[in-house]
Amino acid sequence: MNVVTTLSPVLMLVVGFVLCFFGYRLLRFTLALAGFAVGLALGLAVAGLIHGASQVFTIIIGVVCGILGAVVSTLLYKVGVFLLGAGTGVLLAGIILTATGWHNPMLVRVIAAVAGGILTLIIERPLVSILSAFAGAWGIVFGAFHLLGWYHVTAGAKTPPANYGLMIVGWVVLGVIGAGVQIRKKEEGRTKNE
DSSP states (O other), X not given: OOHHHHHHHHHHHHXXXXXXXXXXXXXXXXXXXXXXXXXXXXXHHHHHXXXXXXXXXXXXXXXXXXXXXXXXXXXSHHHHHHHHHHHHHHHHHHHHHHHHXXXXXXXXXXXXXXXXXXXXXXXXXXXXXHHHHHHHHHHHHHHHHHHHTOOOOOTTOXXXXXXXXXXHXXXXXXXXXXXXXXXXXXXXXXHHHO
């Protein structure tokens, strides 16, 4: 294992832990991270459409778009809330699509993003805690499985990766625990302020 392949899962574990258990408490960080993730994904997708674009160019475009997304999400609160919901909607759609072996339907991901973003704007307070907990839980599980060498995806595979069911169970359990911790902390904070 080289430094990059080790660092990435460790970073996912650390950021996942922070989001899972402190997402609402560190709201600006959470929104900036959501903006970065959505901007990065959009930048990579757009750069990937450019014929003959090098991998370095694609990564640079993705990172620049990610930074722009983080800045916009930090400065414009409602945009950040929308992007948190949109990003988590895409994450949930991706998890379900991978579990079913149906990897490419972009329309499903777009609908999940829009629905997640709008729903988070409507039911903001509880959903920010719940969505950040589940997004963070996925980071923890994904990072842990990569570090352990239990997660391998074959390009174009029509079946879920090995151990995917175990990943889903771990994700749900951690997400529920993280959401519970965040909601309890929020309620404790409200009780102290009264």
